Amino acid sequence: MSEQKENIIEENATEEDIKIDGKNSLEGKSRRNFLNWLLGITSSGLALLMTYPLLRYIVPPKLRQATVSSVELGKIDDFKKGRGEIFKFGRKPGLLIRTKNGDFKAFHATCTHLDCTVQYRDDLDIIWCACHNGVFDLDGLNISGPPPEPLPKYKVIIRGDKVIVKQESDA
Numbered sequence: 001m002s003e004q005k006e007n008i009i010e011e012n013a014t015e016e017d018i019k020i021d022g023k024n025s026l027e028g029k030s031r032r033n034f035l036n037w038l039l040g041i042t043s044s045g046l047a048l049l050m051t052y053p054l055l056r057y058i059v060p061p062k063l064r065q066a067t068v069s070s071v072e073l074g075k076i077d078d079f080k081k082g083r084g085e086i087f088k089f090g091r092k093p094g095l096l097i098r099t100k101n102g103d104f105k106a107f108h109a110t111c112t113h114l115d116c117t118v119q120y121r122d123d124l125d126i127i128w129c130a131c132h133n134g135v136f137d138l139d140g141l142n143i144s145g146p147p148p149e150p151l152p153k154y155k156v157i158i159r160g161d162k163v164i165v166k167q168e169s170d171a
């Protein structure tokens with residue numbers, strides 16, 4: 001090997017390369033392996049610690065649906081004629097409509113197309129879904145737009161001066 005070539009090799013060599021034939025070489029390698037392993041374990045642990053809360057946030061825990069059979073919404077006079085109000089029935093939204101002639105009607109307020117919340121349009125006297133312009137009549141029938149099925153109804157009970165809604169199937 002020429003002298004010039006040996007100088008180039010020595011310039012590029014690290015401390016590890018220089019000790020390659022001695023005892024220090026093995027110690028250095030095992031120390032480096034151990035540190036790499038420790039770094040890998042620590043990185044994996046940190047990644048798990050950071051990922052777990054993110055996953056818990058993205059995938060909410062399954063909550064049991066509270067069993068609700070009826071909801072008292074207020075007094076008759078609290079509801080003006082020709083108006084609609086969203087209420088909660090358990091965790092689901094409902095829509096109570098007091099028609100222009102004073103009758104009460106209540107529906108599940110979740111659109112049967114893609115689950116948007118519907119609303120009462122007093123100007124057109126319809127139930128309307130703003131997401132894709134779905135239209136239901138005041139009996140909950142899907143009359144226009146993409147909703148494939150009518151809105152399920154709640155039963156409205158007037159007890160004294162109170163307005164109560166119940167599941168349609170309840171007695």
Ligand code: FES
Nearest residue numbers: 111113114129134
């Ligand atoms: S979600 Fe109501 S029309 Fe599409």
